[in-house]
Protein backbone atom coordinates (compact mmCIF):
# COMPACT_ATOMS: atom_id res chain seq x y z
CA UNK A 1 0.00 0.00 0.00
CA UNK A 2 2.86 2.38 0.96
CA UNK A 3 4.50 1.56 -2.36
CA UNK A 4 1.49 2.93 -4.30
CA UNK A 5 1.53 6.31 -2.57
CA UNK A 6 2.77 9.36 -4.46
CA UNK A 7 6.41 10.33 -3.85
CA UNK A 8 5.27 13.65 -2.29
CA UNK A 9 2.99 11.83 0.18
CA UNK A 10 5.76 9.41 1.16
CA UNK A 11 8.07 12.36 1.75
CA UNK A 12 5.41 14.11 3.87
CA UNK A 13 4.96 10.96 6.01
CA UNK A 14 8.74 10.77 6.51
CA UNK A 15 8.83 14.43 7.60
CA UNK A 16 5.89 13.97 10.01
CA UNK A 17 7.47 10.86 11.59
CA UNK A 18 10.79 12.72 12.03
CA UNK A 19 8.95 15.69 13.52
CA UNK A 20 7.06 13.44 15.95
CA UNK A 21 10.31 11.70 16.96
CA UNK A 22 12.09 15.01 17.55
CA UNK A 23 9.13 16.39 19.51
CA UNK A 24 8.96 13.33 21.76
CA UNK A 25 12.74 13.36 22.37
CA UNK A 26 12.68 17.13 23.09
CA UNK A 27 9.74 16.76 25.43
CA UNK A 28 11.45 13.90 27.31
CA UNK A 29 14.62 15.98 27.63
CA UNK A 30 12.71 19.01 28.93
CA UNK A 31 10.77 16.90 31.39
CA UNK A 32 13.98 15.30 32.65
CA UNK A 33 15.63 18.69 33.14
CA UNK A 34 12.51 20.06 34.84
CA UNK A 35 12.48 17.13 37.27
CA UNK A 36 16.12 17.82 38.16
CA UNK A 37 15.38 21.56 38.58
CA UNK A 38 12.32 20.84 40.76
CA UNK A 39 14.45 18.46 42.84
CA UNK A 40 17.07 21.15 43.51
CA UNK A 41 14.34 23.75 44.24
CA UNK A 42 12.78 21.40 46.76
CA UNK A 43 16.18 21.01 48.42
CA UNK A 44 16.46 24.80 48.60
CA UNK A 45 13.10 24.93 50.42
CA UNK A 46 14.43 22.41 52.96
CA UNK A 47 17.61 24.42 53.45
CA UNK A 48 15.56 27.61 53.98
CA UNK A 49 13.53 26.00 56.79
CA UNK A 50 16.55 24.42 58.41
CA UNK A 51 17.82 27.98 58.99
CA UNK A 52 14.72 28.63 61.15
CA UNK A 53 15.90 26.02 63.61
CA UNK A 54 19.04 27.92 64.65
CA UNK A 55 17.33 30.61 66.80
CA UNK A 56 15.19 27.88 68.40
CA UNK A 57 18.38 25.97 69.31
CA UNK A 58 19.65 29.16 70.99
CA UNK A 59 16.33 29.49 72.88
CA UNK A 60 16.49 25.90 74.10
CA UNK A 61 20.22 25.93 74.93
CA UNK A 62 19.78 29.16 76.90
CA UNK A 63 17.34 27.37 79.18
CA UNK A 64 20.27 25.48 80.73
CA UNK A 65 23.21 27.73 80.03
CA UNK A 66 21.57 30.97 81.11
CA UNK A 67 24.10 33.76 81.32
CA UNK A 68 26.75 31.78 79.46
CA UNK A 69 24.81 32.24 76.20
CA UNK A 70 23.50 35.73 76.95
CA UNK A 71 25.40 37.20 74.00
CA UNK A 72 23.69 34.96 71.40
CA UNK A 73 20.69 36.34 69.51
CA UNK A 74 17.64 34.15 69.92
CA UNK A 75 13.97 34.28 69.09
CA UNK A 76 11.27 33.97 71.68
CA UNK A 77 9.46 30.66 71.81
CA UNK A 78 6.41 32.32 70.26
CA UNK A 79 8.41 33.86 67.39
CA UNK A 80 10.07 30.52 66.73
CA UNK A 81 6.76 28.70 66.65
CA UNK A 82 5.23 31.36 64.41
CA UNK A 83 8.03 31.03 61.88
CA UNK A 84 7.69 27.23 61.95
CA UNK A 85 3.93 27.44 61.44
CA UNK A 86 4.51 29.68 58.43
CA UNK A 87 7.00 27.18 57.08
CA UNK A 88 4.43 24.45 57.54
CA UNK A 89 1.69 26.24 55.61
CA UNK A 90 3.99 27.63 52.90
CA UNK A 91 5.49 24.29 52.03
CA UNK A 92 2.69 21.92 52.93
CA UNK A 93 3.19 20.00 49.69
CA UNK A 94 6.92 19.50 50.31
CA UNK A 95 7.33 19.24 54.10
CA UNK A 96 5.23 17.08 56.39
CA UNK A 97 6.50 18.33 59.70
CA UNK A 98 3.23 18.76 61.66
CA UNK A 99 3.93 16.11 64.29
CA UNK A 100 7.52 17.19 64.93
CA UNK A 101 6.59 20.90 65.11
CA UNK A 102 3.74 20.14 67.53
CA UNK A 103 6.04 18.12 69.80
CA UNK A 104 8.63 20.90 69.77
CA UNK A 105 5.95 23.55 70.41
CA UNK A 106 4.69 21.58 73.44
CA UNK A 107 8.24 21.40 74.87
CA UNK A 108 8.82 25.15 74.32
CA UNK A 109 5.48 26.05 75.99
CA UNK A 110 6.32 23.83 78.89
CA UNK A 111 9.57 25.86 79.33
CA UNK A 112 7.56 29.08 79.45
CA UNK A 113 5.15 27.82 82.11
CA UNK A 114 7.93 26.38 84.30
CA UNK A 115 10.94 28.64 84.35
CA UNK A 116 12.45 27.15 87.50
CA UNK A 117 15.58 25.24 86.94
CA UNK A 118 14.64 21.85 88.23
CA UNK A 119 15.27 18.23 87.43
CA UNK A 120 11.89 17.93 85.76
CA UNK A 121 12.85 20.60 83.28
CA UNK A 122 15.96 18.55 82.34
CA UNK A 123 13.65 16.08 80.66
CA UNK A 124 11.84 18.86 78.77
CA UNK A 125 15.22 20.30 77.79
CA UNK A 126 16.53 16.96 76.48
CA UNK A 127 13.24 16.28 74.73
CA UNK A 128 13.33 19.73 73.04
CA UNK A 129 16.86 19.03 71.77
CA UNK A 130 15.76 15.65 70.46
CA UNK A 131 12.69 17.16 68.76
CA UNK A 132 14.90 19.76 67.10
CA UNK A 133 17.20 17.04 65.77
CA UNK A 134 14.24 14.97 64.57
CA UNK A 135 12.72 18.04 62.92
CA UNK A 136 16.01 18.76 61.11
CA UNK A 137 16.13 15.15 59.89
CA UNK A 138 12.46 15.28 58.79
CA UNK A 139 13.00 18.54 56.88
CA UNK A 140 16.05 16.93 55.24
CA UNK A 141 14.07 13.85 54.23
CA UNK A 142 10.94 15.64 52.98
CA UNK A 143 12.82 18.24 50.98
CA UNK A 144 14.91 15.42 49.41
CA UNK A 145 18.10 16.97 50.78
CA UNK A 146 19.12 13.58 52.14
CA UNK A 147 18.50 12.02 48.69
CA UNK A 148 20.76 14.48 46.93
CA UNK A 149 22.22 12.65 43.90
CA UNK A 150 25.41 14.76 43.55
CA UNK A 151 28.61 13.76 45.34
CA UNK A 152 29.59 17.27 46.46
CA UNK A 153 26.23 18.47 47.77
CA UNK A 154 25.37 15.10 49.35
CA UNK A 155 28.17 15.41 51.90
CA UNK A 156 27.55 19.13 52.48
CA UNK A 157 23.87 18.45 53.16
CA UNK A 158 24.83 15.59 55.49
CA UNK A 159 26.78 18.10 57.58
CA UNK A 160 23.87 20.57 57.54
CA UNK A 161 20.97 18.13 58.08
CA UNK A 162 22.47 15.48 60.38
CA UNK A 163 25.89 16.17 61.83
CA UNK A 164 25.56 19.79 63.06
CA UNK A 165 22.07 19.37 64.70
CA UNK A 166 23.43 16.23 66.31
CA UNK A 167 26.56 18.08 67.49
CA UNK A 168 24.46 20.93 68.94
CA UNK A 169 22.28 18.41 70.76
CA UNK A 170 25.29 16.65 72.24
CA UNK A 171 26.96 19.94 73.21
CA UNK A 172 23.67 20.97 74.83
CA UNK A 173 23.57 17.71 76.77
CA UNK A 174 27.06 18.38 78.21
CA UNK A 175 25.57 21.40 79.96
CA UNK A 176 23.79 19.02 82.39
CA UNK A 177 27.22 17.73 83.49
CA UNK A 178 28.30 21.15 84.73
CA UNK A 179 26.15 20.93 87.89
CA UNK A 180 28.21 20.00 91.02
CA UNK A 181 27.65 16.32 91.93
CA UNK A 182 25.50 15.75 95.01
CA UNK A 183 26.87 12.36 96.00
CA UNK A 184 29.28 9.57 95.11
CA UNK A 185 26.79 7.94 92.72
CA UNK A 186 26.02 11.19 91.01
CA UNK A 187 29.74 11.72 90.42
CA UNK A 188 30.21 8.30 88.86
CA UNK A 189 27.10 8.77 86.71
CA UNK A 190 28.33 12.20 85.53
CA UNK A 191 31.63 10.68 84.54
CA UNK A 192 29.99 7.87 82.59
CA UNK A 193 27.74 10.33 80.78
CA UNK A 194 30.72 12.50 79.95
CA UNK A 195 32.65 9.59 78.46
CA UNK A 196 29.70 8.70 76.23
CA UNK A 197 29.11 12.29 75.09
CA UNK A 198 32.83 12.87 74.59
CA UNK A 199 33.18 9.92 72.23
CA UNK A 200 29.98 10.85 70.38
CA UNK A 201 31.05 14.44 69.85
CA UNK A 202 34.60 13.55 68.82
CA UNK A 203 33.28 10.92 66.37
CA UNK A 204 30.82 13.48 65.00
CA UNK A 205 33.62 16.05 64.53
CA UNK A 206 35.70 13.43 62.68
CA UNK A 207 32.67 12.65 60.54
CA UNK A 208 32.21 16.36 59.75
CA UNK A 209 35.83 16.69 58.64
CA UNK A 210 35.53 13.48 56.54
CA UNK A 211 32.38 14.78 54.83
CA UNK A 212 34.15 18.06 54.18
CA UNK A 213 37.10 16.33 52.53
CA UNK A 214 34.90 14.20 50.25
CA UNK A 215 32.82 17.25 49.26
CA UNK A 216 36.02 19.16 48.48
CA UNK A 217 37.06 16.42 46.10
CA UNK A 218 33.71 16.86 44.31
CA UNK A 219 34.11 20.68 44.15
CA UNK A 220 37.70 21.21 43.07
CA UNK A 221 37.25 24.95 42.39
CA UNK A 222 38.06 25.79 46.06
CA UNK A 223 34.62 27.16 46.99
CA UNK A 224 34.47 25.20 50.24
CA UNK A 225 37.97 26.23 51.31
CA UNK A 226 37.08 29.90 51.62
CA UNK A 227 34.37 29.93 54.31
CA UNK A 228 33.17 26.43 55.11
CA UNK A 229 36.48 24.75 55.83
CA UNK A 230 37.68 27.44 58.31
CA UNK A 231 34.32 27.39 60.11
CA UNK A 232 34.17 23.60 60.40
CA UNK A 233 37.82 23.16 61.46
CA UNK A 234 37.34 25.95 64.02
CA UNK A 235 34.32 24.07 65.35
CA UNK A 236 36.28 20.82 65.57
CA UNK A 237 39.14 22.57 67.40
CA UNK A 238 36.85 24.39 69.78
CA UNK A 239 34.80 21.29 70.48
CA UNK A 240 37.98 19.33 71.29
CA UNK A 241 39.20 22.13 73.60
CA UNK A 242 35.78 22.30 75.27
CA UNK A 243 35.71 18.54 75.83
CA UNK A 244 39.23 18.61 77.27
CA UNK A 245 38.35 21.31 79.78
CA UNK A 246 35.02 19.59 80.55
CA UNK A 247 36.90 16.37 81.30
CA UNK A 248 39.08 18.26 83.79
CA UNK A 249 35.93 19.81 85.29
CA UNK A 250 34.17 16.49 85.68
CA UNK A 251 37.27 14.81 87.12
CA UNK A 252 37.78 17.60 89.65
CA UNK A 253 34.42 17.01 91.28
CA UNK A 254 32.74 19.88 93.11
CA UNK A 255 35.72 22.09 93.74
CA UNK A 256 35.74 23.97 90.40
CA UNK A 257 33.07 26.15 88.92
CA UNK A 258 31.92 26.09 85.35
CA UNK A 259 33.02 29.69 84.76
CA UNK A 260 36.19 28.64 82.87
CA UNK A 261 34.49 26.30 80.35
CA UNK A 262 34.39 27.53 76.67
CA UNK A 263 30.76 26.42 76.33
CA UNK A 264 29.34 29.58 74.73
CA UNK A 265 32.28 29.73 72.35
CA UNK A 266 31.67 26.14 71.20
CA UNK A 267 27.92 26.65 70.73
CA UNK A 268 28.60 29.88 68.89
CA UNK A 269 31.15 28.17 66.68
CA UNK A 270 28.71 25.32 65.91
CA UNK A 271 25.97 27.82 64.97
CA UNK A 272 28.41 29.80 62.79
CA UNK A 273 29.67 26.63 61.07
CA UNK A 274 26.07 25.54 60.48
CA UNK A 275 25.09 28.93 58.99
CA UNK A 276 28.22 29.04 56.77
CA UNK A 277 27.82 25.46 55.51
CA UNK A 278 24.14 25.97 54.84
CA UNK A 279 24.80 29.18 52.96
CA UNK A 280 27.31 27.32 50.82
CA UNK A 281 24.81 24.52 50.25
CA UNK A 282 22.25 27.12 49.06
CA UNK A 283 24.79 28.53 46.65
CA UNK A 284 25.65 25.11 45.28
CA UNK A 285 21.97 24.29 44.77
CA UNK A 286 21.27 27.63 43.08
CA UNK A 287 24.28 27.09 40.87
CA UNK A 288 23.00 23.65 39.96
CA UNK A 289 19.60 25.12 39.07
CA UNK A 290 21.30 27.77 36.94
CA UNK A 291 23.42 25.09 35.23
CA UNK A 292 20.37 22.96 34.54
CA UNK A 293 18.46 25.94 33.13
CA UNK A 294 21.47 26.87 30.99
CA UNK A 295 21.78 23.29 29.75
CA UNK A 296 18.07 23.23 28.99
CA UNK A 297 18.37 26.44 26.98
CA UNK A 298 21.45 25.12 25.21
CA UNK A 299 19.68 21.86 24.41
CA UNK A 300 16.70 23.79 23.06
CA UNK A 301 19.01 25.94 20.97
CA UNK A 302 20.83 22.87 19.57
CA UNK A 303 17.54 21.07 18.87
CA UNK A 304 16.07 24.24 17.36
CA UNK A 305 19.14 24.72 15.13
CA UNK A 306 19.13 21.06 14.09
CA UNK A 307 15.36 21.32 13.50
CA UNK A 308 15.86 24.38 11.24
CA UNK A 309 18.65 22.52 9.45
CA UNK A 310 16.35 19.50 9.07
CA UNK A 311 13.61 21.75 7.64
CA UNK A 312 16.09 23.28 5.23
CA UNK A 313 17.32 19.82 4.12
CA UNK A 314 13.67 18.71 3.77
CA UNK A 315 13.01 21.76 1.58
CA UNK A 316 16.07 20.99 -0.56
CA UNK A 317 15.04 17.32 -0.83
CA UNK A 318 11.54 18.37 -1.86
CA UNK A 319 12.89 20.87 -4.41
CA UNK A 320 15.65 18.66 -5.83
CA UNK A 321 14.04 15.21 -5.62
CA UNK A 322 10.28 15.20 -5.29
CA UNK A 323 9.55 18.12 -7.65
CA UNK A 324 11.83 16.82 -10.49
CA UNK A 325 10.41 13.30 -10.16
CA UNK A 326 6.89 14.71 -10.35
CA UNK A 327 7.84 16.88 -13.33
CA UNK A 328 9.29 13.85 -15.12
CA UNK A 329 6.12 11.86 -14.42
CA UNK A 330 3.92 14.76 -15.65
CA UNK A 331 6.07 15.09 -18.77
CA UNK A 332 5.79 11.35 -19.48
CA UNK A 333 1.98 11.57 -19.09
CA UNK A 334 1.78 14.61 -21.36
CA UNK A 335 3.86 12.89 -24.04
CA UNK A 336 1.67 9.80 -23.77
CA UNK A 337 -1.48 11.92 -24.23
CA UNK A 338 -0.26 14.30 -26.94
CA UNK A 339 2.27 12.02 -28.70
CA UNK A 340 4.45 15.11 -28.92
CA UNK A 341 7.94 13.59 -28.82
CA UNK A 342 9.57 16.99 -29.19
CA UNK A 343 8.92 17.81 -25.51
CA UNK A 344 11.98 17.67 -23.23
CA UNK A 345 12.74 17.82 -19.51
CA UNK A 346 14.73 20.95 -18.63
CA UNK A 347 15.91 19.58 -15.25
CA UNK A 348 19.68 19.51 -14.95
CA UNK A 349 21.79 18.19 -12.09
CA UNK A 350 24.67 15.81 -11.55
CA UNK A 351 22.74 13.40 -9.34
CA UNK A 352 20.76 10.30 -10.35
CA UNK A 353 17.62 12.31 -11.11
CA UNK A 354 19.62 14.58 -13.42
CA UNK A 355 20.98 11.40 -15.08
CA UNK A 356 17.46 10.05 -15.35
CA UNK A 357 16.21 13.30 -16.95
CA UNK A 358 19.13 13.24 -19.42
CA UNK A 359 18.44 9.59 -20.33
CA UNK A 360 14.75 10.41 -20.64
CA UNK A 361 15.57 13.27 -23.03
CA UNK A 362 17.88 11.00 -25.04
CA UNK A 363 15.15 8.39 -25.25
CA UNK A 364 12.68 11.06 -26.39
CA UNK A 365 15.17 12.15 -29.06
CA UNK A 366 15.37 8.58 -30.36
CA UNK A 367 11.60 8.26 -30.20
CA UNK A 368 11.20 11.48 -32.14
CA UNK A 369 13.53 10.23 -34.89
CA UNK A 370 11.77 6.83 -34.96
CA UNK A 371 8.40 8.54 -35.05
CA UNK A 372 9.43 10.74 -37.98
CA UNK A 373 10.77 7.69 -39.76
CA UNK A 374 7.49 5.91 -39.09
CA UNK A 375 5.45 8.85 -40.43
CA UNK A 376 7.57 8.90 -43.58
CA UNK A 377 7.18 5.15 -43.97
CA UNK A 378 3.41 5.48 -43.54
CA UNK A 379 3.34 8.23 -46.16
CA UNK A 380 5.40 6.05 -48.50
CA UNK A 381 3.13 3.05 -47.87
CA UNK A 382 0.06 5.12 -48.53
CA UNK A 383 1.62 6.54 -51.72
CA UNK A 384 2.56 3.05 -52.89
CA UNK A 385 -0.91 1.85 -51.93
CA UNK A 386 -2.52 4.61 -53.98
CA UNK A 387 -0.29 3.80 -56.94
CA UNK A 388 -1.02 0.09 -56.56
CA UNK A 389 -4.74 0.79 -56.39
CA UNK A 390 -4.55 2.96 -59.44
CA UNK A 391 -2.57 0.29 -61.23
CA UNK A 392 -5.09 -2.35 -60.18
CA UNK A 393 -7.94 -0.17 -61.37
CA UNK A 394 -6.31 0.49 -64.71
CA UNK A 395 -5.52 -3.20 -65.08
CA UNK A 396 -9.08 -4.17 -64.13
CA UNK A 397 -10.62 -1.74 -66.57
CA UNK A 398 -8.25 -2.84 -69.29
CA UNK A 399 -9.11 -6.49 -68.60
CA UNK A 400 -12.85 -6.11 -68.38
CA UNK A 401 -13.22 -3.78 -71.28
CA UNK A 402 -11.51 -6.13 -73.69
CA UNK A 403 -14.57 -8.30 -74.18
CA UNK A 404 -17.08 -5.49 -74.99
CA UNK A 405 -14.45 -3.84 -77.21
CA UNK A 406 -13.88 -7.10 -79.09
CA UNK A 407 -17.66 -7.49 -79.54
CA UNK A 408 -17.87 -3.88 -80.67
CA UNK A 409 -15.18 -4.41 -83.33
CA UNK A 410 -16.79 -7.68 -84.50
CA UNK A 411 -20.20 -6.00 -84.83
CA UNK A 412 -18.75 -3.03 -86.71
CA UNK A 413 -17.05 -5.46 -89.15
CA UNK A 414 -20.31 -7.32 -89.59
CA UNK A 415 -22.21 -4.04 -90.20
CA UNK A 416 -19.63 -2.95 -92.77
CA UNK A 417 -19.92 -6.29 -94.58
CA UNK A 418 -23.72 -5.98 -94.71
CA UNK A 419 -23.40 -2.55 -96.26
CA UNK A 420 -20.69 -3.57 -98.78
CA UNK A 421 -22.88 -6.19 -100.40
CA UNK A 422 -24.12 -5.58 -103.89
CA UNK A 423 -27.45 -5.23 -102.38
CA UNK A 424 -26.76 -3.77 -98.96
CA UNK A 425 -28.84 -5.39 -96.27
CA UNK A 426 -29.91 -2.37 -94.35
CA UNK A 427 -31.83 -4.36 -91.80
CA UNK A 428 -28.78 -6.39 -90.75
CA UNK A 429 -26.60 -3.28 -90.87
CA UNK A 430 -29.04 -1.52 -88.50
CA UNK A 431 -29.00 -4.53 -86.20
CA UNK A 432 -25.16 -4.49 -86.20
CA UNK A 433 -25.21 -0.79 -85.34
CA UNK A 434 -27.67 -1.47 -82.49
CA UNK A 435 -25.29 -4.16 -81.18
CA UNK A 436 -22.39 -1.69 -81.41
CA UNK A 437 -24.38 0.79 -79.32
CA UNK A 438 -25.16 -2.01 -76.84
CA UNK A 439 -21.47 -2.98 -76.64
CA UNK A 440 -20.50 0.66 -76.05
CA UNK A 441 -23.12 0.86 -73.38
CA UNK A 442 -21.76 -2.30 -71.76
CA UNK A 443 -18.21 -0.97 -71.86
CA UNK A 444 -19.44 2.16 -70.13
CA UNK A 445 -21.21 0.08 -67.48
CA UNK A 446 -18.05 -1.96 -66.89
CA UNK A 447 -15.93 1.16 -66.40
CA UNK A 448 -18.50 2.67 -64.00
CA UNK A 449 -18.80 -0.58 -62.08
CA UNK A 450 -15.03 -1.01 -61.71
CA UNK A 451 -14.61 2.61 -60.64
CA UNK A 452 -17.25 2.05 -57.98
CA UNK A 453 -15.41 -1.05 -56.79
CA UNK A 454 -12.47 1.17 -55.93
CA UNK A 455 -14.56 3.77 -54.16
CA UNK A 456 -15.25 3.18 -50.51
CA UNK A 457 -18.86 2.24 -49.68
CA UNK A 458 -19.97 3.12 -53.20
CA UNK A 459 -21.12 -0.36 -54.24
CA UNK A 460 -24.56 -0.55 -55.74
CA UNK A 461 -26.81 -3.31 -54.36
CA UNK A 462 -30.13 -4.36 -55.87
CA UNK A 463 -32.10 -7.61 -55.51
CA UNK A 464 -30.77 -9.82 -58.30
CA UNK A 465 -32.22 -12.98 -59.85
CA UNK A 466 -29.03 -15.02 -60.33
CA UNK A 467 -30.52 -17.35 -62.96
CA UNK A 468 -31.43 -14.33 -65.05
CA UNK A 469 -27.86 -13.02 -64.91
CA UNK A 470 -26.51 -16.52 -65.78
CA UNK A 471 -28.76 -16.65 -68.87
CA UNK A 472 -27.74 -13.12 -69.81
CA UNK A 473 -24.06 -14.03 -69.73
CA UNK A 474 -24.62 -17.28 -71.63
CA UNK A 475 -26.37 -15.27 -74.37
CA UNK A 476 -23.37 -12.99 -74.61
CA UNK A 477 -20.85 -15.85 -74.82
CA UNK A 478 -22.88 -18.27 -76.88
CA UNK A 479 -21.05 -17.30 -80.11
CA UNK A 480 -17.64 -17.73 -78.50
CA UNK A 481 -18.59 -21.16 -77.09
CA UNK A 482 -19.93 -22.26 -80.43
CA UNK A 483 -16.78 -21.21 -82.28
CA UNK A 484 -14.70 -23.18 -79.76
CA UNK A 485 -16.92 -26.22 -80.13
CA UNK A 486 -17.90 -26.31 -76.46
CA UNK A 487 -21.09 -28.03 -75.37
CA UNK A 488 -23.14 -26.24 -72.73
CA UNK A 489 -25.02 -27.84 -69.83
CA UNK A 490 -27.10 -25.68 -67.49
CA UNK A 491 -28.82 -26.93 -64.34
CA UNK A 492 -30.49 -23.88 -62.82
CA UNK A 493 -32.62 -24.43 -59.70
CA UNK A 494 -36.04 -22.78 -60.06
CA UNK A 495 -37.42 -20.29 -57.51
CA UNK A 496 -34.05 -19.27 -56.17
CA UNK A 497 -34.26 -16.35 -53.74
CA UNK A 498 -32.96 -13.03 -54.97
CA UNK A 499 -29.64 -11.85 -53.55
CA UNK A 500 -28.54 -8.26 -52.99
CA UNK A 501 -25.81 -7.65 -55.60
CA UNK A 502 -24.45 -5.38 -58.28
CA UNK A 503 -25.72 -7.12 -61.48
CA UNK A 504 -23.00 -5.67 -63.71
CA UNK A 505 -20.21 -6.90 -61.39
CA UNK A 506 -21.87 -10.28 -61.01
CA UNK A 507 -22.09 -10.59 -64.79
CA UNK A 508 -18.36 -9.78 -65.09
CA UNK A 509 -17.56 -12.58 -62.63
CA UNK A 510 -19.50 -15.17 -64.60
CA UNK A 511 -18.09 -13.93 -67.92
CA UNK A 512 -14.52 -14.21 -66.58
CA UNK A 513 -15.08 -17.75 -65.25
CA UNK A 514 -16.66 -18.86 -68.58
CA UNK A 515 -13.79 -17.32 -70.60
CA UNK A 516 -11.19 -19.07 -68.39
CA UNK A 517 -13.08 -22.36 -68.75
CA UNK A 518 -13.19 -21.95 -72.55
CA UNK A 519 -9.46 -21.20 -72.63
CA UNK A 520 -8.69 -24.21 -70.37
CA UNK A 521 -10.53 -26.51 -72.83
CA UNK A 522 -8.88 -25.11 -75.99
CA UNK A 523 -6.16 -27.80 -75.98
CA UNK A 524 -8.49 -30.74 -75.17
CA UNK A 525 -10.25 -33.00 -77.58
CA UNK A 526 -13.19 -31.19 -79.26
CA UNK A 527 -15.62 -34.01 -78.45
CA UNK A 528 -14.93 -33.72 -74.73
CA UNK A 529 -15.39 -29.97 -74.37
CA UNK A 530 -18.29 -29.40 -71.97
CA UNK A 531 -19.13 -26.37 -69.87
CA UNK A 532 -21.57 -27.11 -67.05
CA UNK A 533 -23.21 -24.27 -65.14
CA UNK A 534 -25.46 -24.95 -62.16
CA UNK A 535 -27.25 -22.83 -59.54
CA UNK A 536 -28.72 -24.12 -56.29
CA UNK A 537 -29.85 -22.87 -52.90
CA UNK A 538 -27.34 -22.96 -50.03
CA UNK A 539 -27.52 -22.19 -46.32
CA UNK A 540 -28.35 -18.47 -46.00
CA UNK A 541 -27.53 -17.86 -49.66
CA UNK A 542 -27.21 -19.32 -53.10
CA UNK A 543 -24.45 -21.29 -54.79
CA UNK A 544 -23.32 -21.27 -58.45
CA UNK A 545 -20.75 -23.62 -59.98
CA UNK A 546 -18.89 -23.26 -63.30
CA UNK A 547 -17.28 -26.56 -64.31
CA UNK A 548 -15.15 -27.32 -67.38
CA UNK A 549 -13.47 -30.40 -68.78
CA UNK A 550 -10.22 -28.59 -69.48
CA UNK A 551 -6.62 -29.15 -68.48
CA UNK A 552 -7.33 -28.74 -64.78
CA UNK A 553 -5.39 -26.87 -62.11
CA UNK A 554 -1.88 -27.46 -60.96
CA UNK A 555 -2.48 -28.10 -57.19
CA UNK A 556 0.51 -25.99 -56.22
CA UNK A 557 -1.13 -22.97 -57.91
CA UNK A 558 -4.55 -23.57 -56.29
CA UNK A 559 -4.46 -20.34 -54.24
CA UNK A 560 -2.02 -18.36 -56.35
CA UNK A 561 -4.44 -18.22 -59.27
CA UNK A 562 -6.50 -15.66 -57.32
CA UNK A 563 -3.57 -13.28 -56.97
CA UNK A 564 -3.43 -10.26 -59.27
CA UNK A 565 -1.11 -10.63 -62.27
CA UNK A 566 -0.72 -14.40 -61.85
CA UNK A 567 -1.11 -16.09 -65.20
CA UNK A 568 0.11 -19.19 -67.00
CA UNK A 569 -1.00 -17.90 -70.37
CA UNK A 570 1.42 -16.20 -72.81
CA UNK A 571 -0.97 -13.33 -73.51
CA UNK A 572 -2.86 -13.34 -70.19
CA UNK A 573 -2.87 -10.46 -67.70
CA UNK A 574 -3.61 -12.60 -64.68
CA UNK A 575 -6.34 -10.19 -63.50
CA UNK A 576 -9.54 -12.16 -64.19
CA UNK A 577 -9.74 -14.31 -61.03
CA UNK A 578 -8.35 -11.53 -58.82
CA UNK A 579 -11.20 -9.25 -59.96
CA UNK A 580 -13.74 -12.08 -59.48
CA UNK A 581 -12.64 -12.85 -55.90
CA UNK A 582 -12.53 -9.16 -55.08
CA UNK A 583 -16.12 -8.65 -56.35
CA UNK A 584 -17.51 -11.71 -54.55
CA UNK A 585 -15.73 -10.77 -51.31
CA UNK A 586 -17.18 -7.24 -51.56
CA UNK A 587 -20.63 -8.90 -51.64
CA UNK A 588 -19.86 -10.85 -48.48
CA UNK A 589 -19.56 -14.12 -50.43
CA UNK A 590 -16.79 -16.57 -51.31
CA UNK A 591 -15.12 -17.81 -54.52
CA UNK A 592 -12.92 -20.89 -54.62
CA UNK A 593 -11.76 -23.65 -57.02
CA UNK A 594 -11.69 -27.43 -56.79
CA UNK A 595 -10.79 -30.25 -59.25
CA UNK A 596 -13.55 -31.40 -61.58
CA UNK A 597 -15.32 -34.78 -61.23
CA UNK A 598 -13.30 -36.62 -63.89
CA UNK A 599 -11.10 -33.85 -65.26
CA UNK A 600 -11.07 -30.08 -65.48
CA UNK A 601 -11.85 -27.57 -62.74
CA UNK A 602 -14.94 -26.42 -60.80
CA UNK A 603 -15.26 -22.80 -59.65
CA UNK A 604 -17.72 -22.28 -56.76
CA UNK A 605 -19.50 -19.02 -55.96
CA UNK A 606 -21.40 -18.45 -52.71
CA UNK A 607 -23.51 -15.32 -52.33
CA UNK A 608 -25.26 -14.52 -49.03
CA UNK A 609 -28.94 -13.58 -48.82
CA UNK A 610 -28.12 -10.60 -46.62
CA UNK A 611 -25.94 -7.85 -48.07
CA UNK A 612 -22.32 -8.17 -46.97
CA UNK A 613 -20.00 -5.20 -46.76
CA UNK A 614 -16.56 -6.72 -46.89
CA UNK A 615 -13.78 -4.74 -48.39
CA UNK A 616 -12.73 -5.62 -51.90
CA UNK A 617 -9.25 -7.11 -52.15
CA UNK A 618 -8.42 -4.75 -55.00
CA UNK A 619 -10.18 -1.69 -53.67
CA UNK A 620 -8.26 0.85 -51.60
CA UNK A 621 -8.16 0.02 -47.91
CA UNK A 622 -8.17 3.57 -46.59
Ligand SMILES: Nc1ncnc2c1ncn2[C@@H]1O[C@H](COP(=O)(O)OP(=O)(O)OP(=O)(O)O)[C@@H](O)[C@H]1O
Pocket residue numbers: 399516517520548550551552553561566567568569571572573574575576577578600601
Ligand atom coordinates in the same frame (compact mmCIF):
# COMPACT_ATOMS: atom_id res chain seq x y z
N1 LIG B 1 -10.79 -23.09 -65.72
C1 LIG B 1 -9.47 -23.10 -65.48
N2 LIG B 1 -8.80 -24.28 -65.63
C2 LIG B 1 -7.46 -24.34 -65.42
N3 LIG B 1 -6.70 -23.27 -65.04
C3 LIG B 1 -7.34 -22.10 -64.89
C4 LIG B 1 -8.73 -21.96 -65.07
N4 LIG B 1 -9.07 -20.66 -64.83
C5 LIG B 1 -7.91 -20.04 -64.49
N5 LIG B 1 -6.87 -20.89 -64.53
C6 LIG B 1 -5.47 -20.56 -64.16
O1 LIG B 1 -5.46 -19.40 -63.43
C7 LIG B 1 -4.65 -18.40 -64.01
C8 LIG B 1 -5.20 -17.02 -63.71
O2 LIG B 1 -6.42 -16.82 -64.35
P1 LIG B 1 -6.87 -15.38 -64.62
O3 LIG B 1 -8.19 -15.36 -65.19
O4 LIG B 1 -6.72 -14.59 -63.36
O5 LIG B 1 -5.79 -14.83 -65.59
P2 LIG B 1 -5.56 -15.30 -67.10
O6 LIG B 1 -6.74 -15.98 -67.51
O7 LIG B 1 -4.27 -16.04 -67.09
O8 LIG B 1 -5.38 -13.91 -67.81
P3 LIG B 1 -6.52 -12.83 -68.05
O9 LIG B 1 -6.12 -11.73 -67.16
O10 LIG B 1 -6.44 -12.46 -69.45
O11 LIG B 1 -7.79 -13.42 -67.61
C9 LIG B 1 -4.64 -18.74 -65.41
O12 LIG B 1 -3.48 -18.27 -66.11
C10 LIG B 1 -4.65 -20.27 -65.38
O13 LIG B 1 -3.39 -20.79 -65.22
Ligand SMILES: [Mg+2]
Pocket residue numbers: 512515516576577
Ligand atom coordinates in the same frame (compact mmCIF):
# COMPACT_ATOMS: atom_id res chain seq x y z
MG1 LIG C 1 -8.80 -15.15 -67.32
